Amino acid sequence: MIKKIMIILCFMPTFYVFALEPLAEDELQKVLGQGGVYLSGDITINENGGPLNDASDASTPAIWQANCSGASTNKRCGARIAVNAGDGANSGWLVLDNIRGRFSFEGMTLKTRTINDGFSGDGVLFDNDVLEIGLPNKVSYGDVSYTLANSSKARPTDVGFNQTDILNVKVDGDVTMRGNLLLFPTGTP
Amino acid sequence: MNCNKLILAIIASSLSSVSVSLERLSDSTLSNVQGQSGLTIEQSQLLNIDDLSYIDDGNSLNIQGLRISSQTDVNASSSQRYLLDIGADGALSIEATVNPTQLHIDAIRINNSVGSFGDLTLNFESVTNFSIKGMSTGGLEGSFATGISNADLIWQTNTHSMSFEDIAFNASIDSFTFEYDAIDNTKGFTRTGLAFGMDNFDFSFSTGALSLAGVSLGELSGDLALSANLQVFGGGRYGTQGLTLHSQVSILSDPTNYVKFTDDGNSLYMGNFSGSLNVTNLTLDVESGHLAMGFDQLDGAFNAGTILIGDSSRPIGSVELTFLFNDDDLNGRYNRFQLYPGIRQPDFNLMPTGIKTYAENFYSGMTPASEGLSLATQWNLANAEVAYIDDGRRVVFSGIESYGSANTTIDVRDQKIAIGISDLKGSYSIDGLKVGNDSAQLQGGAELLLALEVYQAMDFDIDGFTEITAGGVSGGGIRINGDYYFSNANIGLSVDENDNGIWATGVNYDIHLRDITFDVEGDGIQINRGEQWSTMDVANLRWGNKTDGRSLGRIKLERFERNSLLAISPGGAGEVCVGAAAVSAVTCGAAGGRWEDRGEQGMTVSLKAAFSDAGTTTDGSAQARNRFTWENNRSESSPGEYINDTGTQMIFDNYSTNDGLGTSDTNSYGLQANLNIDVFETKVLKKTDGVDANGIAGDLGEELIYDDSSRNSYTYIATPNEAQKTLRPLGFAVQGNVSFKELNIDSVQLKHPDVVAPQAVFYGVVMQNLNLTTNLTATPIQ
Incomplete structure (x- = not known):
């Protein structure tokens, strides 16, 4: 179900997303309702390759078979997303390829709350519930990388597959993130 | 009486x-039998x-x-x-x-x-x-x-x-x-x-x-x-x-x-x-x-x-x-x-059309003279508390309440136990969690159950018909076929004790299960879902209360799966390095990670969802597909009442999994999710300088540490020692892995109410070779 909610949240172009200054503690004390969930941890993508790299599986296509231990740079070891934004069979595919890396964070919060005060008086007028995503103070990136490419076919195994890499990205380091995202519906449902 | x-x-x-005919014994004779072996009849x-x-x-x-x-x-x-x-x-x-x-x-x-x-x-x-x-x-x-x-x-x-x-x-x-x-x-x-x-x-x-x-x-x-x-x-x-x-x-x-x-x-x-x-x-x-x-x-x-x-x-x-x-x-x-x-059949004409035909088929051949058991039930659960203790760490699901009524029939048919439930109407809710002990302060966090598709609150009206046969995948076991319909339900996804939060309201949920088998294996429980198709149609996803909270619009989720699998086995994650890749406490710390020994107890949930390409169900009764639709800007029939299919829709149509070669390929791998679940001490950092909502002072980045094992008061500490680390807040520690060979979306579409058919935005999305691992701790917070 969490996945469903996240899917909903990911595809809301008309959603109002506010990045706000941190509330003063006295304002926080006026927030009604209970709390939610405090999340910490890490997310790792294809640290040792993906399920299509399994050479011991006879059904794995040869083009995907690779040794994908942590130090491997084989470009088949990452995850791959191909999107056809053209007109279907006659157009090429925009590809994010060889997606790998680790994201770690401390203290992302997820909760619902009622805002009926604060925000320089706007809270009284708002007087509604929001889903608050409290951003973690620090997100660490470890060997996060991907390749942006154009491809003639969706899959490397498709007949006539031909891909042109445009650029490679690799990210290491920390990002400081403060504040909250407040999500709430608006407009005609 | x-x-x-x-x-x-x-x-x-x-x-x-x-x-039996006995002669009366004389007193003299009786006096001779005392201490003997008694009387035999x-x-x-x-x-x-x-x-x-x-x-x-x-x-x-x-x-x-x-x-x-x-x-x-x-x-x-x-x-x-x-x-x-x-x-x-x-x-x-x-x-x-x-x-x-x-x-x-x-x-x-x-x-x-x-x-x-x-x-x-x-x-x-x-x-x-x-x-x-x-x-x-x-x-x-x-x-x-x-x-x-x-x-x-x-x-x-x-x-x-x-x-x-x-x-x-x-x-x-x-x-x-x-x-x-x-x-x-x-x-x-x-x-x-x-x-x-x-x-x-x-x-x-x-x-x-x-x-x-x-x-x-x-x-x-x-x-x-x-x-x-x-x-x-x-x-x-x-x-x-x-x-x-x-x-x-x-x-x-x-x-x-x-x-x-x-x-x-x-x-x-x-x-x-x-x-x-x-x-x-x-x-x-x-x-x-x-x-x-x-x-x-x-x-x-x-x-x-x-x-x-x-x-x-x-x-x-x-x-x-x-x-x-x-x-x-x-x-x-x-x-x-x-x-x-006997069998008291429900009034089929009062049933939602989505389940009526299935109900009529379920009771076909039954007459007033048929043998069986019919049951009309009312219940009122005023309160329940359920505590789960993992390696001595305690989480209490607190304030569970439920009431309702139902009509049930049970009979034995040709190699089946048939259970029909109609007008199962009622409600349940969970106030929240208490961690550490039963007297701890009530907290949010029951949202964590969403991962198991257990909702925090629900008002329901269910008609459901189940047939149980003997025999799982191997030998004994239980095999289930069933059809179920939730009418106009309200589902609390994240709500507080005053019933405010995020609600899915006006939900019609149509579920069909075929060849669902339940077996106990040497390493746990295994539930194979032979075939399953369903439609969850949420009239409004509301923020606030379930009656008039602001609505995000309509959400419709259609599912079609074959040979999906759920397995539950004992044991959690054991020893884990969070934030780095390492196999020992020393190397984990050196790599900037945090080493956690989550103990021997806990449980592991393994899920394989094999999303099928659009097609006809095995019994030929329906066309089914996987599709997600979000609709808003609908016309109103009356203030606050919106008419479905009159607004603008965004559609993710016919998503499915396969083994890497496209929708014509086999689908034995599916989308796999493995969750190792433990109750464990979790690191909670203060996110701002100053006094918090409970009046406790602390600086940004300091850890919340309880003062003693009663866990009723706490202090923020910059660098806790080992003893203090055992007084960290308890929460769910989940080591998860999600992987698939290929997840394919046929098209992403937009539909304007003035056009007959949706128009494609993306003509295909193909995602391959994902292996995503998470080490997350989820702690209830106030």
């Missing part, structure tokens, strides 16, 4: 067929009673075709032997040996109803010993022991049967008392009744197989020791006759207590029980068309210290439950049960 009449009728009927008995009725306020419970006979020949007598003796303390001791005997009932009806509960057959042999003597204060006391063996219990409806085979049952009571001095004032007047007391009532049972058409669903066994007091009074809940019972039961704390379900040699085991159970005003009345049962209050506690799934070396933890069912006159919520003979 005609209980005495019933007893007399049974005795009179028994005597009528007992061929051998009896043979063939008992046939056409109709035995229990009459309550003019309504009769009819037991028809009652027969006690030999097992091998229903026209032959069974035999028993009784050894009677008088002990030195004046107690009468009786040893009763019942040779293989069959007890059979053709039908049980109410007021000679057309429908009946079906017929029952019990084959058994037994040896029973009991002694009894008078008490100085009046009444009787004694001890009791019995052993029943080679027993089968068969329930048959409409010529089809299910059976408990090869039953063994042993019971003993160290001492019991039987007095006529119980006083009851619960009805506004005083009445006297029978009082039973049992000290150390220890019983064990086992069944060789719970069988349908010769195939085993599995085996049950158990052992339980308890002490109990019961008070029985004449007069029920309705009219002047009937039966009322109070009881106080204490489940004795005994490591040997257990209940076990075994499938193909692998077991689900729950043991080391203790607890209590108290019931007030449990009543039994015969009404014009049904047996009426009910109670004013049922409360108790149940603790299971050991829970094993398959692997006997790895317990998943322990569970403690407290509960209170009581009547709520103010809101008209009660705990009542009405048992009707």
Whole structure:
């Protein structure tokens, strides 16, 4: 179900997303309702390759078979997303390829709350519930990388597959993130 | 109350067929037998009673075709032997040996109803010993022991049967008392009744197989020791006759207590029980068309210290439950049960169209004379608390409340147990979590259950029809087919104690399950979902309250899966490096990670969702696909009421998984998710400088540490020591892995209300070779 909610949240172009200054503690004390969930941890993508790299599986296509231990740079070891934004069979595919890396964070919060005060008086007028995503103070990136490419076919195994890499990205380091995202519906449902 | 009449009728009927004739012994002869081996009575008995009725306020419970006979020949007598003796303390001791005997009932009806509960057959042999003597204060006391063996219990409806085979049952009571001095004032007047007391009532049972058409669903066994007091009074809940019972039961704390379900040699085991159970005003009345049962209050506690799934070396933890069912006159919520003979079919015309045809098919061939059991139920759970303890760490799901009503039918069909539920209407909610101990402050966090598709609150109206057959993927086990429909439900996804939060409202949820199998394997429980298709149509996803909170719009989720799988096995994540890749505490710390030993207990949930390409279901009854639709800007039929399919829609159409070569490829890998779940201390950092909502001061980045094990107060500490780290907040620690070979979306579409067909934005999205691992700790917060 969490996945469903996240899917909903990911595809809301008309959603109002506010990045706000941190509330003063006295304002926080006026927030009604209970709390939610405090999340910490890490997310790792294809640290040792993906399920299509399994050479011991006879059904794995040869083009995907690779040794994908942590130090491997084989470009088949990452995850791959191909999107056809053209007109279907006659157009090429925009590809994010060889997606790998680790994201770690401390203290992302997820909760619902009622805002009926604060925000320089706007809270009284708002007087509604929001889903608050409290951003973690620090997100660490470890060997996060991907390749942006154009491809003639969706899959490397498709007949006539031909891909042109445009650029490679690799990210290491920390990002400081403060504040909250407040999500709430608006407009005609 | 005609209980005495019933007893007399049974005795009179028994005597009528007992061929025993004894000569009276003279006093001189009796004086010579003292200290001898007592008296032996051998009896043979063939008992046939056409109709035995229990009459309550003019309504009769009819037991028809009652027969006690030999097992091998229903026209032959069974035999028993009784050894009677008088002990030195004046107690009468009786040893009763019942040779293989069959007890059979053709039908049980109410007021000679057309429908009946079906017929029952019990084959058994037994040896029973009991002694009894008078008490100085009046009444009787004694001890009791019995052993029943080679027993089968068969329930048959409409010529089809299910059976408990090869039953063994042993019971003993160290001492019991039987007095006529119980006083009851619960009805506004005083009445006297029978009082039973049992000290150390220890019983064990086992069944060789719970069988349908010769195939085993599995085996049950158990052992339980308890002490109990019961008070029985004449007069029920309705009219002047009937039966009322109070009881106080204490489940004795005994490591040997257990209940076990075994499938193909692998077991689900729950043991080391203790607890209590108290019931007030449990009543039994015969009404014009049904047996009426009910109670004013049922409360108790149940603790299971050991829970094993398959692997006997790895317990998943322990569970403690407290509960209170009581009547709520103010809101008209009660705990009542009405048992009707036969099958009472629901009114199909009142059903939602989405389930009506399935319901009609389910009851096709059933008539008013069909045998089976129909049940009308009301319940009111005023409060329950469920605690899960993992390696000594405790999380309590607190403030669980539920009420509702339902109509149920149960019968045995061609190799199936058929269970129909209609008008299952009610509500449930969970207030929140308490972590550490039962007196800790109530917190949010029940949202964590969403990962298991358990919602925090729900108002429901469900019609559902289930057929259970014997046989899982291998050998025994359980196989289920079912069709279910939720009408206009409200689902709380994240709500507080005032019912405010995020709600899915006006939900119609249509679910169809085929060939769902349940097996116990050596390493856990395995549920294979042969085929499943469903549509969840959420009229409004609301922020705030469920009635008029702001709506995000309509969400519609269609699913179509084949050969998906859910497995639950014991043991959590064990030792984990969070934030780095390492296999030891030293290397983890050196790499900037945090080493956590999450213990031996916990559980692992493994899920494989094999999303199918659009197509026809195996039974040909429906076209099914995986599709997600979000619609808003709909037209209003009245203020606040929106008309579906009148707005703008965003559609993710026909998403499916495959083994990497496209939708024509096999789909054996699917989308796999493995979750190792533990309860563990979690690191919670302060996110701002200053005083928090509870008035506790701290700086950004300092850790929240409880002051002691009561976990009622806390302090922010910059660098906690090892002892303080054990007082970190408790939460769920989840090591997860999500992977798939290919997840394919045929198209992403937009549909304007003025056009007939949706228009594609993306003509395809192909995602491949993902292996995503997470180490997350989720802590309830205030």
